[in-house]
Structures are given as C-alpha cells and as structure tokens.
Amino acid sequence: MTDLAFPEFRPGEVWLVGAGPGDPRLLTLMALHALRSGDVIVHDELIDKRVLSLAAPGTAIQGAGKRGGTPSPHQSDINEHLIALAREGRKVVRLKGGDPFVFGRGGEEAQALAHAGIRFRVVPGITSGLAAAALAGIPATTRETNHAVILATGHRALDETSVRDWEAMARTGQPIILYMAMSNLARIAEVFLGAGLAADTPVAIIASATYAEERLLETELGRAAQDARDNGIGAPAIVAVGSVVGVRRHLLHALLQGEA
Known part of the structure; x- marks a missing residue:
C-alpha cells in the first residue's frame, strides 16, 4: 500500500x-x-x-x-x-x-x-447480493442467459401498489436478486408465479454469505419458501431467482468455495 x-x-x-x-x-x-x-x-x-x-x-x-x-x-x-x-x-x-x-x-x-x-x-x-451469488458460482449475467439483472429489497409487506411493481419485475424475464426477503419470501414467490414465472424457475438462497456458517439451498420458485423453512434457513440471506442460478451446476466441479 x-x-x-x-x-x-x-x-x-x-x-x-x-x-x-x-x-x-x-x-x-x-x-x-x-x-x-x-x-x-x-x-x-x-x-x-x-x-x-x-x-x-x-x-x-x-x-x-x-x-x-x-x-x-x-x-x-x-x-x-x-x-x-x-x-x-x-x-x-x-x-x-x-x-x-x-x-x-x-x-x-x-x-x-x-x-x-x-x-x-x-x-x-x-454489494452483498452480487458477492453472495458470485461466490456461490452464480454469475449475475451471462451472454447466454440475460442482458440485465434486477436488485430488489423484499423486507416490506407487499401492498397493492408494490405487488404491481413485483409483477412487473417478474415479467421482464431477467434474473432477480433479493435482499432482506426471507420474511416475505412466500408472498413474493406467489406474486412471481401469478405474473407468469414458472414454478420450476431456479432459485438459490444463500444465508450468512462469506461467514463460516454460510448455507446454500438450491430449489425452485414454487417450493422455495417451504424448502427454506424445512431446512431452517432464515435471515440474513440473499435470494437469487432466474436462469443464472442454473449456470451454477456447470461450474461446481471446478469452483473453489470456503477455502482459507
């Protein structure tokens, strides 16, 4: 320095x-x-x-x-x-x-x-959302999957106005990275599904990213909230939704994670 x-x-x-x-x-x-x-x-x-x-x-x-x-x-x-x-x-x-x-x-x-x-x-x-995804082997963008990425915060309850905003996000077809969304994840997923996202849309939930207690759950939109509950995964967590999550499986064999 x-x-x-x-x-x-x-x-x-x-x-x-x-x-x-x-x-x-x-x-x-x-x-x-x-x-x-x-x-x-x-x-x-x-x-x-x-x-x-x-x-x-x-x-x-x-x-x-x-x-x-x-x-x-x-x-x-x-x-x-x-x-x-x-x-x-x-x-x-x-x-x-x-x-x-x-x-x-x-x-x-x-x-x-x-x-x-x-x-x-x-x-x-x-920023935590991009870092958590990247370290888990989830690129925010690839030329094959998307030309944009949406960062959104999900900690507030969804009222009529915000539901329209979330529906508009889903209809872009672009990956969405959620901060502070665990308490409202079930409702957010419901809105996304209602806006046309498929139930099998890939989802990754990364809890306590970069810490020793980090946990990662790969799931699908239709069961993401239930899977998180069943696996005891809560806040703080980043939730990635969309096609870029599926890229991770192609990188896992060579991805270095959690090493000192």
Whole structure:
C-alpha cells in the first residue's frame, strides 16, 4: 500500500464506507484506509467483528444497527448523530454492510450530511447480493442467459401498489436478486408465479454469505419458501431467482468455495 496515494481523512468529515458482504478479506483498500484513519466508527448491525478489529488503536466503536423485527435506532437519529460527531471535529467512519448506496440508506445519510454542510466521502463496497451469488458460482449475467439483472429489497409487506411493481419485475424475464426477503419470501414467490414465472424457475438462497456458517439451498420458485423453512434457513440471506442460478451446476466441479 506504500505506493498508493490515499486521500487525507480530515477532522469534521464523514466517510460512508462499504464493508462488503462480511469477510474482511473482501474489503477494498480504500475501506481499510478509512478504518485505519478515522477516530470514530459508527457501524451497522451485521458488521463482522474482524472488520472492526482493523481500526486503529484508540478508535471509538459505536453500534447503530438497524435490523428488521428488532428495536433499532431511527434513521433520523443516526443522521443527527453523524452530524454531531462531525461538528465535534471527529473523523467519522459510517461503516455499512455491502455498499452504502445499495439498500444501505447511505443515500439518506448523504443527503442529511449535505443539508447540514458536512463534508463527506463515499467509499463503495462489494454489494452483498452480487458477492453472495458470485461466490456461490452464480454469475449475475451471462451472454447466454440475460442482458440485465434486477436488485430488489423484499423486507416490506407487499401492498397493492408494490405487488404491481413485483409483477412487473417478474415479467421482464431477467434474473432477480433479493435482499432482506426471507420474511416475505412466500408472498413474493406467489406474486412471481401469478405474473407468469414458472414454478420450476431456479432459485438459490444463500444465508450468512462469506461467514463460516454460510448455507446454500438450491430449489425452485414454487417450493422455495417451504424448502427454506424445512431446512431452517432464515435471515440474513440473499435470494437469487432466474436462469443464472442454473449456470451454477456447470461450474461446481471446478469452483473453489470456503477455502482459507
């Protein structure tokens, strides 16, 4: 890293840093620079402790995790806390799983910081959906299967308006990678089937991707929710739906997985 020039982390700045899917070896060099340069880290719920251990000695570590179904800080409170720390002259690392601008509320935090006149920098990370799929041998795109891929979050209940959105996604015929979808997977699958996707559409559910306890379930759309229940697979998980999942079986004989 001595031959690389990194920007100076100045007092009063907030860096919105993507921590990637979990495994600290998948951090970017820029993220590592931020961790070693900041003096306070405000981190999401699912950040691996090994990532936090890379911070410089004496760095303040503060949790600000939001996790579905459990008491969590309000986003507005997190925004105000980041602003307050910056105004104290701290070098603030806002550490978020995956990429801060992909279902990570980083956009909301950036808007709050900009409105408050706080200087900030975005440090992209490997988004969990694409990383989990790739590491499992599921390419997001291939020339033979698809020309686009849809990233979607499934944590909210499907009302009449959102059902139409999900139906439209299914009708594109493009693979769909779902974040935070396990609690609504049965309903999402029902909507997809109603929109015309076949019951035997390939599905992969990847739980705790990049961690030692990672589990992968290959199934089909018509029975995905039941298979997940039967196998005890729950959140956090990424769900990949579509033809690219079927590519995995052609790669398995040569795919290196889970090695140190």
